[in-house]
Amino acid sequence: MSDTINRFIFDNTDVRGEHVRLEKSYRDILSIHHYPPGVANLLGEFLAAASLLSATIKFEGSLILQVRGNGEVPLIMAEANSERELRAIARDANEAMSLDFKTLIGNGQLAMTIHPKNGKPYQGIVSLNGASLAACLEAYFEQSEQLSTRIWLCADANSAAGLMLQELPSKAPDKDRWQHVTAIADTIQNDELLALDADVLLYRLYHQDAVRLFDAKPLIARCQCSRERVEKALVSIGQTELNDIIEEQGKVETNCEFCNRLYQFTPSDIAAMFNQNTTITRH
Template identity: 50%
Template sequence: MPDFSQRFLFDDSDIRGEMVGLSDSYRHVLAKHDYPQPVAQLLGELLAAASLLVGTLKFEGLLVLQASSSGAVPLLMVECSSEGEVRGIARYQAEQIGADAGLRELMPDGVLAMTVDPRSGQRYQGIVELSGATLADSLTDYFATSEQLPTRFWLAADGLRARGLLLQQLPADRLKEPEEREASWQHAVTLADTLQLEELLGLDNETLLHRLYHQEALRLFEPRALQFRCSCSRERSSRALISLGQTDAEALVQEHGGQVEIDCQFCNERYAFDAADIAQLFAGGGSQGPADTRH
């Protein structure tokens, strides 16, 4: 399975894990824009992180990770739905990006926002500074400062494949004593810290987990498919025009020579609307107008 998330549990301690691998969907995201390698790497790591986090949440809806800064990369944004559909985008200043630039060089004074947007229930957002040397460090800091379950991330991407590993300490069940729980957690984290990027990117899950935890009792669950899918549509674009009001929408069409085009920044899909489409929208005829959708 080229794109997946897979959960595992430690049978003798209160720790769960999640592993993610993205290849087809990652390449699909990169194919839409000519990203420099350091930007492609950061975007891949954030895609992996969002996919890991969705695997730990019990909800139906959308998870959004958005990093912003005043640097050469002012925006990274990825989305992952509870159905495993991912998309992502980055904004960057190519002339300011060195070949070996890392997170701190590309996104100084950055912040990371995590938004959980369920289909029913209350929307939640948390924000943390991008203070770590890597995205994995900053995500770990987010969980530490938000007083959630202790969580650690290991992320890697190389323009072809994005991978991620997550460990999360669960509430006390198998291990009741605080010292014992802490020792077990630190043991699992210390072993994961020995991972090399080449191992995370190149090894299959069973091999990687055996290499790290061959002395532990682990349960590895069935993988769950992930795929690139953009949520844009002609209908959603038409709603944006309707929100302007009929007068402004008609004026916009005139200003653009008889046809206004709405581009999706994630997938480069383009939706075109002419005067007849606008009239149909405000007459209650829906968004299926005569104008073609094209790339």
């Protein structure tokens, strides 16, 4: 099954895992923006990673992975929410030609931000010292969560996938068991991760271990933009600047950078945003 995430655990241990495969949702996101191959693949890894990480948190809201760097891609981000809806974007990346992570990202920071539906956002930041997104995320957990975590990510033109293993807090952690399951996972090939369903992949890796696989949960590409959110963004610009746009163009138009949906606002719409009943005089 594509576009699903599966949780699994190793019986009688404190190790859990998540497996994700994205096909249609990944291609739907890529169809909105025509990225170079290296950027598209990296965006797929971000989508897989955001899906894996959001599945480990019991909350209502969204999780955002974002990197700002000085490489060929100034900004790249992916978002997954508690409804298992995904979106992602890379800005100013159309000229990026590299397939190398460090060349694409350069020096900068990786931020993971959790936006609860009710409550204050939480953000953790780690430097981009790793040679891959997976390595940077593992460093984040080592630094911020102090949980042993291993992540495998890959993507091609048609699909993206990821696998995560995490050692849960325990008074007596079994380090030999942890080394065993991670060493086996290190043998996985990208084509296996991209092509195999969770049950097949886990059997191939751990047929001699007691692994319990939970039901798959669907993932979908769906933007969380709304007219209300766009209105809040426009208010932050200021009424004077918006009125100047209306005088010049007769209305305010803006597209969602994620899904490219067009939002239009009339002079009366703009006035209502600022609780005024004034009219705009066009010259």
